[in-house]
Amino acid sequence: MAVPIFRSSSPSHSNRWFHTFPTPNISIPQKRNLISCCAPSELNPIRSQVRRPEVSFCVGTHLIPHPNKVEKGGEDAFFVSSYNGGVVAVADGVSGWAEQNVDPSLFPRELMANASDLVGDEEVNNDPQILLRKAHAGTSSKGSATVIVAMLERSGTLKIANVGDCGLRLIRKGQIIFSTSPQEHYFDCPYQLSSEVVGQTYLDATVCSVQLMGGDTIVMGSDGLFDNVFNQEIISTVAGCSDVAKAAKALANLAHNHSKDSSFDSPYSSEARTRGFDVPWWKKVVGKKLTGGKLDDITVIIGQVVSM
Numbered sequence: 001m002a003v004p005i006f007r008s009s010s011p012s013h014s015n016r017w018f019h020t021f022p023t024p025n026i027s028i029p030q031k032r033n034l035i036s037c038c039a040p041s042e043l044n045p046i047r048s049q050v051r052r053p054e055v056s057f058c059v060g061t062h063l064i065p066h067p068n069k070v071e072k073g074g075e076d077a078f079f080v081s082s083y084n085g086g087v088v089a090v091a092d093g094v095s096g097w098a099e100q101n102v103d104p105s106l107f108p109r110e111l112m113a114n115a116s117d118l119v120g121d122e123e124v125n126n127d128p129q130i131l132l133r134k135a136h137a138g139t140s141s142k143g144s145a146t147v148i149v150a151m152l153e154r155s156g157t158l159k160i161a162n163v164g165d166c167g168l169r170l171i172r173k174g175q176i177i178f179s180t181s182p183q184e185h186y187f188d189c190p191y192q193l194s195s196e197v198v199g200q201t202y203l204d205a206t207v208c209s210v211q212l213m214g215g216d217t218i219v220m221g222s223d224g225l226f227d228n229v230f231n232q233e234i235i236s237t238v239a240g241c242s243d244v245a246k247a248a249k250a251l252a253n254l255a256h257n258h259s260k261d262s263s264f265d266s267p268y269s270s271e272a273r274t275r276g277f278d279v280p281w282w283k284k285v286v287g288k289k290l291t292g293g294k295l296d297d298i299t300v301i302i303g304q305v306v307s308m
């Protein structure tokens, strides 16, 4: 039997709140014109100075399960690989499967395990969209998941494939200069890779490339992060931490605290109001409005770009 695509147990809010930023234009250092009188022995050091440095990720991660799902570790899954400049990925199991007596954590975990095994695969050829195709094709669990994969090449090119509402932010010099956008069918029903034919495929992924440079930081996460923490808070939290592990933990804790705070005007509740969901009129007339974070599994991956 086909199972309808669904999302969460509390369809009272929505979560499309991201902004899209233009892909930054990075100028490539031009080779210096060498004057003809230089002796060959003097040319080499100059060439090596202008060679573009290779980059890789220094990665910190932190996962906090939904308070009701702590025992089995929640329904998010992720992996980090040192392949090439680094590969990072998050998958978020669609919780509605529990209503069909299916454990929602199995599909995203299998998807991430497959993707992790396939990062260096010849057919994948450093293409995150093909990675999703092959990882999805290799699943046998019932279920579905939103998923994002980012692969960093040593040249600094970050290739991203995204299905659904996991997300990625790129921070450069204290500003978010690139952000992924979530995909959804309708309110609270994101695009998702599924065991059922009604789901999306790798062809539905949003695919993009961004040029990174040393000192850049990427923040990747499940919707549990972005529904509960504003971009400005992401920037300030990352800036206030001395390393990627601390930053990932601090962001996850912030999201977790906001998710439990019924008076916090979260990105989630703010977006819900713009979609027409709010408290009843008789509460509105006394100045009340819909607020609160969204309880969810929270996965945070921070990647700092280091020159080698």
Ligand SMILES: [Mn+2]
Binding pocket: 092, 222, 223, 224, 296, 297
């Ligand atoms: Mn989630």
